[in-house]
Amino acid sequence: MHRFLLSLVTLAGIAVPVLNGQRPPLADDRAAGAATVTVEHCKEWLGTLASPEFEGRGTGQDGFRKAAEFIRDRFEELGLVPKGDDGTFLQAVPWTVAKADPTATWIEFHKANGEMIRIPAERLEGQVSQSMAAEGPAVLLVLAPTAGQGSEPIPALEGIDVKDRIVVLHVQPGEGNRSAQMASFRAVAQIRDKEPAAILLLDRKAVGGGLTARSGAGRGGGNRAVRGARLSLASVRFGGDDAKAVLAAGGTNEAMLDKVGLTELGVRATGRNVHHRTPNLIARGRPETRDATLGGCRFV
Numbered sequence: 001m002h003r004f005l006l007s008l009v010t011l012a013g014i015a016v017p018v019l020n021g022q023r024p025p026l027a028d029d030r031a032a033g034a035a036t037v038t039v040e041h042c043k044e045w046l047g048t049l050a051s052p053e054f055e056g057r058g059t060g061q062d063g064f065r066k067a068a069e070f071i072r073d074r075f076e077e078l079g080l081v082p083k084g085d086d087g088t089f090l091q092a093v094p095w096t097v098a099k100a101d102p103t104a105t106w107i108e109f110h111k112a113n114g115e116m117i118r119i120p121a122e123r124l125e126g127q128v129s130q131s132m133a134a135e136g137p138a139v140l141l142v143l144a145p146t147a148g149q150g151s152e153p154i155p156a157l158e159g160i161d162v163k164d165r166i167v168v169l170h171v172q173p174g175e176g177n178r179s180a181q182m183a184s185f186r187a188v189a190q191i192r193d194k195e196p197a198a199i200l201l202l203d204r205k206a207v208g209g210g211l212t213a214r215s216g217a218g219r220g221g222g223n224r225a226v227r228g229a230r231l232s233l234a235s236v237r238f239g240g241d242d243a244k245a246v247l248a249a250g251g252t253n254e255a256m257l258d259k260v261g262l263t264e265l266g267v268r269a270t271g272r273n274v275h276h277r278t279p280n281l282i283a284r285g286r287p288e289t290r291d292a293t294l295g296g297c298r299f300v
Contacts, residue, residue, distance in 0.1 A: 045074075105211065107200065107238065107271045109138060109246050117249055119242045125207035126236040136197035138166045138269040140250065141262050145174025145183050154183075154190055160262050162196045166269035168246070170202040170257050198271060204257065206240025211273070236271075 026034055048054075049070065055063030072089040075082075084091040105121040143156060169191070171183045188199055238246075247253055250265030 101273075105273045107236070107269065109249055109265075109267045109269050111249050111267050115249070117242070117245050119238050121211055123206075123208055123240075123242055124211055124236055124238055125209040126201075126211060133270070133272050134166065134198040135268065135270040136164050136166045138168055138246075138250070138265040138267050139262055140168050140170065140202075140247070140252075140256065140265050141187075141191075142257055142260050143169070143171050143183055143187055144260050145172055145179040154187060156260060157187065157190050157194075160194070162191060162194050162262075164195065164197050166271075167191055167196045167199045168202050168265070168269075169199055172257070172260070198269075200269070200271075201235075201237035202243050202246075202257075203237055203239030204243065204254065206242075207237055211236065 025031075049057065049067055053063075054067050054070075055061065057063045057067045068090060075089050080089075082089045102121045105124075107119045107124065109117040109119075139162060141160075141162075143154070169184065169187060171180045171187065174180050174183075184201065191199055244254060246265070246267070247256060249267050250263075252263065252265075256263060
């Protein structure tokens, strides 16, 4: 449950029964308030917050704002003291939300003769985190699905040098998707330690789910795979005709995807994404005094 609802529950001193267990009796000054909390009361609050109107209450999204304002209104009804920004019940918390601007988000592969292949945002799939601009010579890395088995480092990645390069990773399909997914996951984690400029995932099939946003509280750190820009490109994939075109630009074709190993593509790759910040609201309030009774609930 989101923080604003948790704050309300904590503030009200509500005692929640333990299923299949025993809870010690409440002190006299709490029992009267707890007795006013009914199933119908909880359904009213939780049913409202879980309704389609609040759109899942995703952090940094419009439904989250609506939920915070709903809690604010309840705080006002209870007569709580505002403890948010500028004497209000709401506090804005910085929250980074990445949104791919179709006019400013793309991946390009450049040949030495000046020819260029651009893959726009609508033909990419995955998640983005922050603004980025990555560039470097592209290499194709093909792994077998069995590379994800076991806990030891992937032998095929030992000794390879991909520092400051764009790694185009393709994991051959296995029996079901799980083995290939595990191989991709483990390979990306191991490749990151080799300080590539970025990591992209290549599929034989066309992709086009678009780029979705990753959001966060704006803390430091980031993915070493894109050191300066702090964007995890390892979640971005392309495929289909775009994959064929990139392979052809590198002087090879789909048959290369059947051969495990590292291949120089002879092209340079660049990528770009744009993000912005949006405020995130939480509701904050407290009783007038430490010893108060509001709506049948006693605060001490």
